[in-house]
Structure formats: C-alpha cells, structure tokens
Amino acid sequence: MKLVVTEIKKYFNDQLVLHCPSFELDPGGALLITGDNGSGKTTLLRLLAGALSADQGSVFIEEGKSRALYEPGFFQFSDLTVSEHLAFYRGLSWNSSVLEEYSHLFDLQRFYSHKVSGLSKGWKVRLGLTAAFGRDADLLLLDEPLDGLDEDGRQMLSECLVRYRQRNSSGCVCIASHEQEFFSLLSPTHLPLCARKSEQVASYGTGSS
Template identity: 35%
Template sequence: MTAADHPPPPLLQACGLSFSRNDEPVFGPLDFSVDAGEALLVQGGNGAGKTTLLRVLAGLLRADRGSVDIDGEPAQPARRARAIAYLGHLPGLKADLGAMENLEFLCGLHGRRRAQLSDQALAIVGLAGYEDALARQLSAGQKKRLTLARLWLSPAPLWLLDEPYANLDLDGIELVNRMVQAHLRAGGAALVTTHGAYAAPPVRTRLLVMERPGTAAATGAAA
C-alpha cells in the first residue's frame, strides 16, 4: 500500500449537519468537506444560515443533528480550539488597548504562527504606524484589518471567514484574497461566506450555495 491508496482525510467534513431555531429549520441537512489547500465558498442571501453555519462549525452553537470531523476525528472542543480561527462580524477587540496590545493579548490566548511577529502582521495588513492607536479610535475598515492581522498570526489550519470583505475597500478585498492564497499554499483551508458580490480568491475552490429556509446545493472543486 502507498500513500496514494490512503489519501488523508478532509481537513473538515460535515455529514447530515442541521440546525434549527425555535423549531424552525435554519439549514440542513448539509454534507460537505474541504481539504487542505482548498477553500469552500459559502454563498447565500440574508437569512440563508451562512453565519449560523460558521458558528456551528466553530463550536459556538450546537447542531441539532449531524457530525463534524477535523482531520478525520470528531471535532471535540479542544480539537476545534487548536484547528479553527474564526473571523466573525464583530471585531472582538479590546477598545482601550492599542493595536499591538490587542494582537499580543490575542496571541497569548490562542497562540502564534511560528516565526511570525505582530509588527510584521500589522505591516502586511497596512497598519504599520498604528501600533499604539487605540482600537476604539480606528475606523471600521482599520478594525477589520486589525482582525486580519490576528488571523494571519493564528497557528490554526482552518479559517472560518464570515463576510471577510465587509468594511474593506478594493485594496482590502485584494488583501483578503492574498492572505487566503498564502494560507492555502501553506497547507491550510478556508471557509468563506459571501453574498456572491465578490469573486472567490484564485485558489482551488468548492462552492456551497445556501438558500432560505435551509435548502443547499454543493458543487465539487473548481480550479
């Protein structure tokens, strides 16, 4: 037997995943997977359940039914904490800490990608010179860039990105695409939610289309 006879399991796999709120279905059942070096683009309008799906995958909400595996093993809380970096709608920053202080605080909680420094991450996202600026003094776009710097520093292989293009200009949108490209080249994976207004980053991509009140269709990988 060779390695080709036993391909590695998907970095993330969901089977029969469903979620309801107040007995009303939000999504599911869903079956999908994403491999290392690949992105899953999750499209759908408001109310289709995109944000809820990412919160379920991150372990912030409990699914009604179905399973989630990471690297072929059940996604227990400790495994999720090591494997997943979640970028939600809220920046998750401490308003009275500076940009650098926020990054150092979050790295202390969640770890740091090897050989990556906070000042380098700030430069990558266009915030060089803002090291001491308080988070509450930053614009919405600058706060998003600061959360992207934290994402870049994360050692987690799986990124869950909920509308990552929101509050960004065209340069910021291109920044997100470059970051996803680099993360996938390094062997990571990403789930990216979008209304469909932006093209997916130029990476190997699967598509999951979610439609209210919970129907969905997934396609295979595309170049």
C-alpha cells in the same frame, strides 16, 4: 487536515435556521459559502469553528487541528489599543512571527497606539483579519471578509490568502461571501445556501455558478 460534515441541522427557538448537506474538504481544500442574508452562512461557520453545536448531524475535524474564525465587528476588548489587542493573541499562543507578518501586510503598525474602538470599519476589518490569519490555523473561517475593505485592503486580503496557502498547503479555507469572482484564486467548491420562509434548505455542488 480533512473536514467532514454529515448533514447538519441547527435550530434557534424551534426555528430551523440551517440545513446543510453532507460534504467533505480534503487537505488544501477551499469552500465558498453563498446565499442571501439569513440563509445560515454565519451559523455554518460558527458550527465549523466549534462555537456552536449541531442539533442534528456532525462536523468532523482531525484531532489536534486548530481553527480560526473571523467575524465582522467582533472585538472582545475594544478599549485596548491595536498593539495590546495583538499582544493578547500572542498570549494565547498565536504564532508571533506570523501575526507580525500579517499586521505589517495590513499596514496596521501606524495604528498600534490607537484604541480599537476608535478605528474606522475598514481598519477594524484589517485588525480582525490579521488576528484570524495570525492564528496560522489548520482551518481558516472567514465571514464576509471583504465587507468594509477598500481596494488596497482587498488586494492585501488576496495576498494574505496566497501566503496562507503557501505556508499551509494542507490547511482548509471556508469563506462566506457574495463575491465569488474574488475568491476564484482558491478554486473553491461552491456551497449555496437558500432560505425559504419558515425553513432552511441548501444545495451543494462544485464550480462558481
């Protein structure tokens, strides 16, 4: 798939919260979004996911291409068990075999009978990432996926990214994170966002620095 962003702006309560320059991701491309808290990283990912619309500019994704967004701490049904939560996604036409593969990779089976609300932060992150990867989407969007993961979880995430790329060589990955070195395995284009007082500005370039 191909992702094309034409200079976009987003406002909340007449306040400019995101000003992102134009960029493109070719099939198989990866984007690493960095910046301080409040710099618009989450807003940009939500725009790319289609959960928000831009006030100016546009986001183009080929028709029929699927998207999956991981956001930390977001669980619509926290009173469900882990097994029920995964079953919910299967009901939404997630790829069952892929979802099962990632749930085992993140070692979730030991918590299948536990309610999501009772999981630790790290295990909630694993569950959320399992759901995102299990979508087997053409555009994978991850917001601070390392936050809350222990060393084992970080290694599992690295393996998930490798498997995603092997399974979907034309898929695009967009990640918001402060940890550039960890995601170097994807050879991503770098998009740093910078917040400045009452306005939002962004610069765009390649490389990891």
